[in-house]
Amino acid sequence: MLANVLLKTLRDQGRVLLAWAVSLALIVATYAAIWPSVKSQPSMSDFIDQMPEAFRSLFATSSADMSTPTGYIQVELLSFMGPIAVLIYAISAGAGSIGGEEDRHTMDLLLGNPVGRGRVVVDKFFAMVLGTFLLAAVIGLSLVIEGNMADLVLPPDKVAAAMLHLALLGVVFGSLALGLSASTGRTGLSRGIPAVLAVLAYIVNALAPLVEAFRRIQKASPFYQYVGQDPLRKGPAWDSVLVSALTIAVLLALAVAGFRRRDVAG
Template sequence: MLRDITTKTLRDQGRTLVWWALSVVLLVAMYVAIWPSMRDQPALNDFLDQMPEAFRNLFATTGADMSTPIGYLQIELMSFMAPILVILYAVAAGSSAVAGEESRRTIDLLVTAPVSRRRIVLEKTLAMVVGTVGLAGLLGVALVVEGQFADMGLPPGRVAAAMLHLALLGLVFGAVALAVGCVTGQAGLSKAIPAGLAVVTYLVNGLGAMVSWLEPMQRLSPFYQYAAHDPLRNGVSWPGVVVALATVVVLVVLSVLGFERRDVRS
């Protein structure tokens, strides 16, 4: 089993993944159930228009129409709750990959197995990717399938594009957690740093259009790559995909180098 680290990692997370999947399905069901009562409330758009611009930018409400299914989901689900859900999972997976093993005193089982440290990191990364993409994919399937019960008529292609960007957003922060864990071996740091970074980059993206000194940094925010193109309405932004993938690859390389050069705590 130790020779297939990816399978073992996913198997160890089996019960946790089931709860994550159930939570996603129930969360989507809640938003779908609320939709019929929201589409007949045109005053909501007036309320959104009267909100300060900073709030509209932070919650991705600029140009969104609450009377349409896509606008409703963009505001209520995709701007905040869905990113939080996927980022939490990815960070937890990235943190537990190496730093978590050290904190549980199980790292010896990995480093003494007939596999290289590089392979350990890469297979742990693959497990994180499979889990994160699977969670985002399940969210998309739940939106399309459950949305039919409320006549939302969501276009599967646009939903798939939004889920691709959502999964990449989670993987960026998951890769940060992995890199910090591989370099330091500290489980607490590997969770705290990506969490703090997520908050900072979220604010930078939301306020970048309003604060002149933040504007140059806005395009560096993973949330900009996730939401600026509005994939739920416009499809995949391939430049955004490339930037997110490149970020993940760089962080994984740093993870490999950090873990190979560090003395592991037993």
């Protein structure tokens, strides 16, 4: 088992992933249960329309119509709760992948097996990716299954597209956390920096329509790749998927290089 770092990591994260999955399914169930009361209150959409543009821009899309299932989910789930949950998991998994082993003094035992450092990083990366995509899939399946029970009907293909973009958002910042963890071995730093950058990326994307300086760099924000082309309405944006995938590949390569060149504390 130790020789297969991927399986070991997934085994170690099994209970955590189960807890995350159950919690996310319950959160979606809560939103689905509230939907019937929201759709009967057209004043909710009017309230959002009357908000200052700066506040409306903080939602997944400023044109979201709360009286429709798509608009409701965009505002209530995909603007804040969904990204926050996936980012917390992915960043924590990435930061703990290498630094966590060192904090627990298990890295010497792991590297004492017939696995190279590059293999350790790659397997840890794939464990983080699988966990992140699993949680996104739980959210998507819950939206379709639980939503149908509450007349919150969403096209399954559009939900799948939105979850693909959501998972990639998490993996981008999870890969950054992994890279910092592999290069420094410091879990606190590896969590803190990606978290701060995620907030900044969110602000840049949200306020780009209002701030000229942000507009110029908006497409560099991972949050633009997440919601910039509205996948819940339009389906997957493959150019954004490609940008996210390339970003992840670069961060993974840097993580492997960083781990190979430094001294490792057991």
